[in-house]
Amino acid sequence: MSIPVDLMYTREHEWVLIEDDIATFGITDFAQSELGDIVFVELPETETPVEQNEPAGTIEAVKTVADLFAPLSGEVVEVNELLADDPDTVNRDPYGDGWMVKLRFSDKTELEDLLTPEEYKEIVDESGEDEIEVDVVLDEEENE
Secondary structure, three states: OOOOOOOEEOOOOEEEEEEOOEEEEEEOHHHHHHHOOEEEEEOOOOOOEEOOOOEEEEEEEOOOEEEEEOOOOEEEEEEOOHHHHOOOHHHHOOOOOOOOEEEEEOOHHHHHHOEOHHHHHHHHHHHHHHHHHHHHHHHHHHHO
């Protein structure tokens, strides 16, 4: 799993690339691997206002549906139209061709809420430890 060092992250497993007043975002490699095969992505319309940490779209995988959260407040300026016809691009290239939304953010102080790659890695590592503990418990129950 990769966590590029040139991006910022959210606790909800979105990545964010900041360029001037534009934030490009999508879901992380960890998120796409947890979701599995992505079959549909619903993104907001351009010019739609979004609020930080509020749903801005949905991601449908074979077994589940997850919300896409806006990492910052602002107005949607572009969405990745490629995902309408090829949603599994997110699985193949979550940090490149699998980007989802570009927004013009309106509150620079919200940037302070984003996580560094190191902080995000800690969250992912903690998630992995929880899964390992659950797997160990299941293995013990099967042996009884």
